[in-house]
Amino acid sequence: MSELQLFHYPHPFDLECGQTLPEIQVAYHTFGKLNDRADNAVWICHALTGNSDVTEWWSGLVGEGKLLDTRQYFIICANVLSSAYGSTSALSVNPLTQEPYYQDFPLVTIRDVVKSLDLLREHLQIHQLCMLVGGSLGGQQALEWAIQKPELFKQLILIATNARMSPWGIAFNESQRMAIEADQTWQERRADAGTAGMKAARATALLSYRSAVMYEYTQAREESVIDHYRASSYQRYQGEKIASRFNAFSYYSLSRMMDSHDVGRNRGGAMAALNRIKAQTLIIGIQSDVLFPVEEQRFLARYIPQAELTEIDSLYGHDGFLVENELMTKTIRTWELSNRLEPEVEEEELIVRDRVQVDVRKGVREYIAVENISFLATPYTIHLINGNRIESDTVLDKVSLALQENYDFTLLSPHLPHILVNTRHIKSFDEKNNRIYLSDGRSQTLPPEFPLKKAK
Structure with a gap:
């Protein structure tokens, strides 16, 4: 388990609003290890009330054996300035006064956050990132960073985000700030000031994070009830939940930060700014x-040079990118395979990242990781180098079903489909007869479902 780390920058930090923080601190987590070639670094930017422990709030996508495998990638996530999880915020002590900033904390913009992230990157001595990922407020950070430092990133994944905060989004945020301002304690200089207002603000925000259909499914009203509805108690529960882990100062500041987002500001407009991006880009709406709204992601896709747009169907609304782990994994992995997202590796290492690809039903594809493959005995069994076998009634149960339904079943290398990578455990190939010869003297003729070619 990764521990929270702190980066202290003991110098004046100039903000876009014209004010200066005497010093800053950035809290962050790292997972995995940077490889010898330093080409496996992935940076994830968190959303509004998220933190730097990405394995906590995105556990379906980050971790051992997950889409962003911590055994394969060196993953960094930093808590944004103004937030409640260790980075400099309104509750931090101002070194000039030796008291917390509270209401005196200045406006921190998305561009200011990116500036702090880049200082941390330099501190970590990371000179290139193979991937930058962010959703919502995190997507705004990622987009701004990719514009500021286009040479730094190979791949960019932007999820449910935009080129600038819309009047509609600003109105939602202002409504939440009004709720906090209506709290009589808001002007008091204490850590829990504005808590009741923040509860109401969070309840308001939730209406923009979810969808009417999802509320109908999860908070349906009972016919006999004329008061104390499920939806009412749910809103109050969400208010209490945010109050148990956050503070109104950070909530207020981060909503202003989100409103500040506009990649076209002082750059000749959003289209010109987006055109600076050089990374291969996946945009998910x-x-x-x-x-x-998805039209905001369509705008990004139109003007980012190497962009591909995928729109997913989810009942969860904006929060879908945090909840729909399987759908997000499939979407990103499909793009990942077509764009050779994985770091360069030596040939003898390639077999570790092979996957079994299966169409479990029409239009839905599963990718099952298989390590150290020795040979295929039948379409239903894979033999591993360590002598173990993976049978169709364990991880390959969907493979068996797929074959019975005459769907596609192929081995994938990280680079080309229909390739079984030639490792030290495979002595030679007979492409004509579709047969492999192993170094221990065994051989195996592969069925026609597995067309065999040597890796180039």
């Missing part, structure tokens, strides 16, 4: 998202 959620069709039920009312806070960041």
Whole structure:
């Protein structure tokens, strides 16, 4: 388990608003190890009330054996300035006064956050990132960073985000700030000031994070009830939940930060700014998202040079990118394979990242990781180098079903489909007869479902 780390920058930090923080601190987590070639670094930018422990709030996508495998990648996530999880914020002590900033904390913009992230990157001595990922407020950070430092990133994944905060989104955020300002304690200089207002603000925000259909499914009203509805108690529960882990100062500041987002500011407009991006880019929109409508992602896709857009169907609205782990994994992995996202590796290492690809039903493809493959005995069994076998009634149960339904079943290398990578455990190939010869003297004729070619 990764521990929270702190980066201290003991110098004046100039902000876009014209004010200066005497010093800053950035809290961050890292997972995995940077390889010898230093080409496996992935940076993930968190959303509004997220933190730097990405394995906590995105556990479906980050971790051992997950899409962003911590055994393969060196993953960094930093807590943004103004937040409540260790980075400099309104509750930090101002070194000039030796008291917390509270209401005196200045406006920190998306560009200021990116400036702090880049200082941390330099501190970590990371000179290139193979991937930058962010959703919502995190996507705004990622987009701004990719514009500021286009040579730094090979791949960019932007999820449910935009080129600038819309009037609609600003109105949602202002409504939440009004709720906090209506709290009589908001002007008091204490850590829990504005808590009741923040609870109401969070309840308001939730309406933009979810969808009417999802509320109908999860908070349906009972016919006999004329008061105390499920939806009412749910809103109050969400208010209490945010109050148990956050503070109104950070909530207020981060909503202003989100509103500040505009990549076209002082750059000749958004289209000119987006055209600076050099990374291969995947943009994911959620069709039920009312806070960041899919038209905003379509705009990004039109003007980022190497961009591909995928729109996913989810009942969860904007929060879909945090909840729909399987759907997000499939979407990103499909793009990942077509764009050779994985770091360069030696040939003898390639077999570790082979996957079994299966169409479990029409239009839905599963990718099952298989390490150290020795040979295929039948379409239903894979033999591993360590002598173990993977049978169709364990991880390959969907393979068996797929074959019975005459769907596609192929081995994939990280670079080309229909390739079984030639490792030291495979002595030679007979492409004509579709046969492999192993170094221990065994051989195996592969069925026609596995067309065999040597890796080039």
